[in-house]
Each structure stands twice: as structure tokens, then as C-alpha cells.
Amino acid sequence: MGTAADEEFAEFMRGRWPAMVRLAYALTGDAGHAEDVAQAAFARAYAAWRRVRQAGDPDAYVRRIVINENRKRFRKHRVPEDLHGDLRDGVAGPQPGLEERQALLDALGRLGPRQRAVIVLRYWLDLSEAETAAALNCSVGTVKSQASRGLALLRKDAVADGRGEDIVEGGRR
């Protein structure tokens, strides 16, 4: 890869790094693992940069690797999950909603890995049920059931935390 391509990759990685780490964080529930997963995904993107660029959407390529890496990780061994901590905001002054945000991350962290992945893919990335099933290598029926159970648990936690009585789905079929 020439210098221009290296610079292009570096620019792409700097721009997309926060989003990919956050995706990995949502999936893994662990800040350290999230950065490892994202870093590995970008390394693989660099190794195939010419082809990744030809495909037209390097963002989607890296995102898919992050999802796959997380899936493999849970297949190999159960990983303790913790979505606590690391909640700092770069903006000075009072942060309305900070507790609510932490409470939601806590609730997300209490879901099982597959339930959490389904919730993140369906309701944060806005993937369809079929796309979510493909990304997680499971059936659409599994996506539906895991999403239903995951949402129910999030609703239960929201009520217990006094964050409101309902969580509304934002995904699409």
C-alpha cells in the first residue's frame, strides 16, 4: 500500500474510531475489550484496504468485523460483562440525563450477550430482523424472541430505576 493509501486509511480510522469503539463497547460490555476488538477490526481493514475501498463502504466492512469478532468471542468462552464506568462527558458543566444514560447502560449490561447484541443491532444500528439474524448467524425467529425478551427486561429495569414506564422500539422490520 502506498503512502496516499496509508494516509487515507489513517484519516478513515481517526474519523470512525469512536463509533466503532462504542459499537464494540455496546456489544462486549467491556471498555478494554471494545478497544481491542475495534483495533483488530481496523487492522484487518488495513490488511485488505484496497479491496475494502473497492467495496465502496469501509465503514460497513469494519462494523461487520466488529460484530463478527464479538460473536466469535462469546462462542469461545463466556466473558464477564460490565457496562459500568467510563461514563465521562467531555463537556464542562451539569450533564442532564447522565444518570439515566448510565442506568440504561447498566440495564443493557445485565442482558445476555446475544440479547444485548440483538438490541444493539436492531434498535441502535437499525438493522432489520433479517439483517440482524444474518449478522448474528441465527434465525429471524431467534432475533424476534431475543428482542422481545431483551426489551421486556429493559422495560422492567426502566420502571425499577424510575426512568419511565415504557421503552419504545425504534427499529424496523
Added chain:
Amino acid sequence: MTDLRDDLDRALRSVTVGEAPVQRAVRDGRRLRNRRRLAVLASALAIAAVAAASPSLARLSAGPALPGTSHPATLRPSVTGTSPADPVVSDQPPDPGAASGTVAQGLIGGHRWAVVLAGSDRTPRAPAYACYRAYVARTAGGQASGPDAHIYEDCASAADGLVVVPGTDPAGLAAVLTGMGPDGATEQVVLGAVAADVDYFALTFADGQQLKLIPVSWHGHRYVAWIAPADMTIARLTAHLGGPHFDNGQVTTAVPFQQADAAPQFGLWFTPGQAVPPRASGIIGYGTPGGPTWSASAYEGPWGTCFLPELGRASCVWRTRLAGTELLGVGGDPPAAAFGSAAPGVAYLRVSLSNGTTVQVTPVSVGNERLFALWPGVGVSATEWTAYDAAGRVLNAGATVAGAASSPVAGG
């Protein structure tokens, strides 16, 4: 009321992220690439050594045939241009004894696959949908449609381009990605209704492999299909025209828009000599307007123009040129960026939103087009726009009718 997507977005964006370890990724990426090259070299040397001992193996590696079939029209995959990561893919019309509705069958690296139409409403003139099953054998040598297979079922509607061939296109192609590959790998499954004036299609992948797709008739309609690994980029799909079993020498070619983790989307078809939009891409909008960080990119090319939000699916406009200043996506619910094109001479636009506010945007040049994007906000959509020149004079204005702005846009 709490919108989960919005809450998740806020919660996850509040997570502090360190600086991107670019150097480490580059170093690890180079190491990975070198390891792959060494592995390829080693396997090539091993094949050469075995081939020298057994010349028949060398012939086999140049173009494996589907066991039990010898359709003369099937093009041989070009192994010389094959990426070492891509398995050899083949595509054949159904065997004489294949199940009713079988559109195509073939191999992906030794694993059999098949696409079988399973039913439709069978309305003769304008069927509303067609259902199909896609099979990929879990084991090499296993039956595609047997108990050993991964199965994906879906129904595609006329709106997806299957069943009804849009306009003068040679085919309406519906494509999905599924996790039905031999090792859980993601595969592209593409099925399409074929126009009456098509003899066959030549499908060329970026790695040089080429398949000949011969339409198969089923209940009064003609279809083609293929299954291949999702990351095999399609270079082009060329329709050879004339009619069933008749090639008049005319062709028309499409280059799909293919995101790395999304199904290929076929839009524009070109005849030889026709001007094709240049390939170009760029970020056309980004920011943190008192809300979530967002960005939107645009990709122009032989497929037309596709708009891609930061994390989400593409919306494509299947036109060779966009028509002056217009809003092509209005945002709204679910939350999405609004985007559009600007005519030459437009320095900026003021876009009115459904919540009564106005946003000013500056178009960005991408290839032949000048494009813009803005983030209206959750549940808010763009309603009107006014275009200005550099001196602040009004050049043009327009309003969107609910749904009208998105009508030419195909969701990806």
C-alpha cells in the same frame, strides 16, 4: 415516552473514547497481510508440486464442473484473477431432475447451493410477490436441498424489483445477505425476474470469476439467481439481449452499489458507449447540532448516487445525473439525515424543518454532483428549501410533499 434508539445513542455517545491507535492498526494490518501472502505462496507451491506429479489436478483447478452437470453454456471461472480469499463459485441452470421451481444451482468452494422458488400469488399479469428458498450445503459434497443444508426463506415483492421487471431494465433483482455460508459465513443471495428480450447474463466478480446466468421459466416468468460469498464484490452484470436462446449481439451492463456488509443493489443499466457517472465519494454532512454526532456520505458511480448515514443503510437514487436542486431524503422517523442535491451556482440552502426551525447547509462536490446533508433531529423532517447564490440572492425554492421526496430513492 422514551425512544430506545435515541436513548442508546445518547448513552453510548457519552462513553469516552481515546485516540485512534492508527500506527498499531497499520503495523498489525501489515503483519496480517504478510502472513496471508506467505500462506498463499505456501499453498501455491504445494499445489504446483502436486500438480507436477498429477497433471489432471492442474486441469481441475482451472475450472471445476458441477458433478452431474455439464451445461455447455457455463463460463469457466477465471482462476488467474481469483483472490486467494475467494472460493470458486459456479452457477448452473437446474438439473433435469431438480425440484420444481429450481432457478439455479451451483457450488461455492465445493459446497452445493440452490435457489428454489416456493410459491407466489401467481397472478398472471402482475404478481405481487414470489417466495423462494436458498440452500447451501453445510458440508462439501453434501446435497444442497437435503437435511445437511442451511436454508434461507424469504418472499420478495414486486416493490423489491423481483417478479416485475422495472421499466426497460433487463431484470429486477432482489438481493439479501444471509448467514448461511458453510461456516456461518455471510452469503449474498440474489434472485431476479428477467425481461423477455434477455438471452443470458454474464456476471463478473472483481476477482475475475465469471458466471453465465441462464434464465429459467417458472409459471410464466423467467428468473435468474446466484449465491456467492457476501464479500465477493461484483464488477458488473451484463445482459446479452435478443430473447430466449437468441443473442442479437446487443448488451446492457449494470454495476451495482455494494457496501461491504450489504447486499448488492442494481440500479442503472448502460449500453456500450453510453456515458457512465464517475466513481467518487465523500462526506457531505456532519456535526453535533445540539444532539447526536452524525455524518452522512455519498457514493457516486455507475449505479447512480447513494447516500449513506453514519451507521445505517444506503439510500440510492438510480439516475445518471441528479436534477438540479432537490431534497431526496427528508429525515423524519426513524431518525435519519435529510439529503439532497444542489444545482451549479447554489452557494448554500436554507432548509425549513417540521419543528419550525431552519437549517443552513452548504453543498459539497462529489463527482459530477453537488450534494448536501443535514440532521433534522428525532422525528423531525425537512419540509421546504430555498437555494441562494454566493451574493445571497434567492435562486430557487421548493417544498416537499410527504413521501414525495423519498419516492425516487431506493432503500438499501
